[in-house]
Amino acid sequence: MKLRSFFTFLAVTSVAILLLGIGTFYKLLGESPLAAVTGGVTTTPTAAIFVPKTVPVMVSLLVNPDRIEAFQQVLTPPRDRPRSHAEFNQIKKTLLANTDLNYNRDIQPWLGNETTLALMTTDIDRNLKNGEQLGYLFVLSAADIQLATTTINQFWQKQQSEGVDVVSQPYKGVKLTYRQPPENGSRVLSTAIFNRFVLVANSPKLLREAINNVQASSLSLSQSPAYQQSLKQLSGSRVGLAFVNLGRWGLDWENPGVNLPAQPTLTLSIGLSPQGLLAETALVKVTDEEGKSVQPLLDEPIEAWKYITGKTGLAIAGSDLNHLWEQLSTTISRNSVLENLVNQPIAVIKEIWGLDLPSDLFSWVTGEYALAMIPPVAEQQPQKPDWIFVASRLSPQASTAVQHLDELATEEGYSVGTFELGERTLTAWTTISPLPDTVNNPDINPSVLQAKPKGVHATVGEYEIFTTSVEAMDRALNLVSEESLLDDPEFRIAFDRLPTVNDGYFFLNWSSSVGFIKQQIPLLKLLELSAKPFFDHLRSLTISSAGAVEGVAKATVFIRLK
Incomplete structure (x- = not known):
């Protein structure tokens, strides 16, 4: 046995x-x-005792x-x-x-x-x-x-x-x-x-x-003030509930009498919707703002959405990226596992691009922003996806920050120059190299060089738009002939079920993004295998944050199923 x-x-x-x-x-x-x-179902887990x-x-x-x-x-x-x-x-x-x-x-x-x-x-x-x-x-x-x-x-x-x-x-x-x-x-x-x-x-x-x-x-989760505080804000019906301690996990549970420091926690209540799962989350943070209520920043879709195509696989949009990063950093700082998970891709970007995202990018984005990933079409595999980042230039330091990004590109060995795309002037970060096959093909002049854009950005009205290719920039600037993400039926179903008043959105089209995400997060392969029936039925995931009530940050999650 x-x-x-x-x-x-x-x-x-x-x-x-x-x-x-x-x-x-x-x-x-x-x-x-x-x-x-x-x-x-309106019960809460009795097992919490x-x-x-x-x-x-x-x-x-x-x-x-x-x-x-x-x-x-x-x-x-x-x-x-x-x-x-x-x-x-x-x-x-x-x-x-x-x-x-x-x-x-x-x-x-x-x-x-x-x-x-x-x-x-x-x-x-x-x-x-x-x-x-x-x-x-x-x-x-x-x-x-x-x-x-x-x-x-x-x-x-x-x-x-x-x-x-x-x-x-x-x-x-x-x-x-x-x-x-x-x-x-x-x-x-x-x-x-x-x-x-x-x-x-x-x-x-x-x-x-x-x-x-x-x-x-008094030792059980059922008597935890943070847990009770979360349940108070999650008043809807539910068929499932999850609780995650975002703080330090290495606590000594064999000595429960020790006074433990307060820990940030996340409680997720999973309810029912005609076209998927509608879940509410309650995040109890340990900050100086404990106990305060904060109204959401937005009551209508941001203008930056109009530059994001409907064929997006992943999109994040909202207002004041700098404040969002500060809140996230404070929350995850008490959990080394989560902190490493968030900081690892930031470290990789710094190593490859020489770009410190928190100081070089997040710090000056205090207005609207939108980030989107456009997956390659099937016949283009294994090409990498394109990225679009739209940021408001209304902050005082925006112009200086964009100029600093050009300087960083130069320091990393890229050539920085401008060119015209339609009626727009674009700045490109490019690499210069000889044309291929100059050795085997004598008809090609070896002195002829080609420039490969690694990044492109342009000022459009109140926004600065960054893309990883000229093609992606062209799509962002010409969405008149193509639907934006707000017009996409898959996103619209989720959009109509989430609160109108919010702080922003996170959208993931699972079917078009799963290949890319598995490459970036190997652990997801194990998770997908262990919960294969769920991922087989998953179509998309959308999250919308909605301020805080009595110190509890709230968000709504819509899971669209096949």
């Missing part, structure tokens, strides 16, 4: 269940007459997976039902791989309406010499706790009959059952029954901590 890989499958597929589950269940409430009756305030990540599905599959089958066209059924079956098989458990026989009869996964710690034994060993806790609500208890007991009895050394011991009135750990090992399958919940962990230490959190409620 191989149980060592049980938690790897359990962690991956629990996330997949949440993503696929909420991705299909929305059809029930969005397209079914039951929407007027149910109004969605088991996890500590310092938990790095907690994800909860608040709907029974079998209800999701049943409703999905009803709403799916007959020709697509076998594929839909196969997706759910694959999740169940993966979840229980290499165990004697069978979902239909051992879990389905007693499983309730809440399934929660918590990453309790990034290293169970606090020993970096043997590598980081993630610690997981799964909390499953039981509709029939007696049947659940019987099933778990039978599972362990079968393990013993097959020669597994099983240990059962009481802890504060709760029986813990787990495999005898091998030497120098700490990751072992462990279970406990507490009231109407089945607790499963990869270490008995995590079960003991979970019980401590319940009995000393």
